[in-house]
Amino acid sequence: xxxxVESGGGLVQPGGSxxxxxxxxxxxxxxxxxxxxxxxxxxxxxxVAFVPRAGSLKYADAVKGRFTISRDNAKNAVYLQMNSLKPxxxxxxxxxxxxxxxxxxxxxxxxxxxxxxxxxxxxx
Numbered sequence: 001x002x003x004x005v006e007s008g009g010g011l012v013q014p015g016g017s018x019x020x021x022x023x024x025x026x027x028x029x030x031x032x033x034x035x036x037x038x039x040x041x042x043x044x045x046x047x048v049a050f051v052p053r054a055g056s057l058k059y060a061d062a063v064k065g066r067f068t069i070s071r072d073n074a075k076n077a078v079y080l081q082m083n084s085l086k087p088x089x090x091x092x093x094x095x096x097x098x099x100x101x102x103x104x105x106x107x108x109x110x111x112x113x114x115x116x117x118x119x120x121x122x123x124x
Contacts, residue, residue: 002026002113004095009118012085016122020080022095022115029076031109033098036069036080038091038120045094049080053102062088085122092117 008020020036033052039045049069050058057069068081078095094117099109 004097004113004115006093006095006115006118009093009120011121011123013124014086014122016085017081017083018085018120020082020093020095020118020120022078022080024076024078024095024097027076027097027099027113028104028109029097030073031099031102031104033100034069034071034078035096035098036078037094037096038089039094039117040088040091043091048093051078082120085120087122090120090122092119 003025005023006020008018010018012018031053033050035050036048037045038048046060048060048063049067051069051071059067066082066084071078082089095115097113101108101110
C-alpha cells in the first residue's frame with residue numbers, strides 16, 4: 001500500500017518559518033521525482049517545488065529564495081523548508097510522487113501519487 005503522509009503545517013506569523021515533511025512508504029522512493037504543490041481557497045493547485053531523482057531543483061517564481069526542497073532517500077522522505085513566509089503562502093500543501101515512466105528492476109513505474117495535504121496558514 002502506497003502512502004504519502006505530510007506533516008509540519010500550522011499557523012505562523014508573517015516572516016516566520018515552517019518545515020514540511022512528506023514521509024512515504026510502499027514505493028521505491030529513490031526512483032521517484034518528488035514535488036510539493038499547494039492550493040489556496042478558490043485557486044488551482046500549483047507547483048511549488050520539485051526535486052528529481054537526479055538533476056536540478058525547480059521552484060515556482062513566487063517562492064524562489066525563500067523555500068528549499070530536499071530529499072533523503074535513506075528515510076524515504078522529502079522536505080520543504082519555508083522561510084520568510086507571507087500571507088499569500090497560505091494554502092494546503094500537498095506532496096506528489098511521479099516516477100515519469102521509469103523502467104526499474106524489470107517494472108515500468110508510471111503511477112503517480114498524492115498525499116492528503118497539510119494546512120499552512122500565515123497570519124498575524
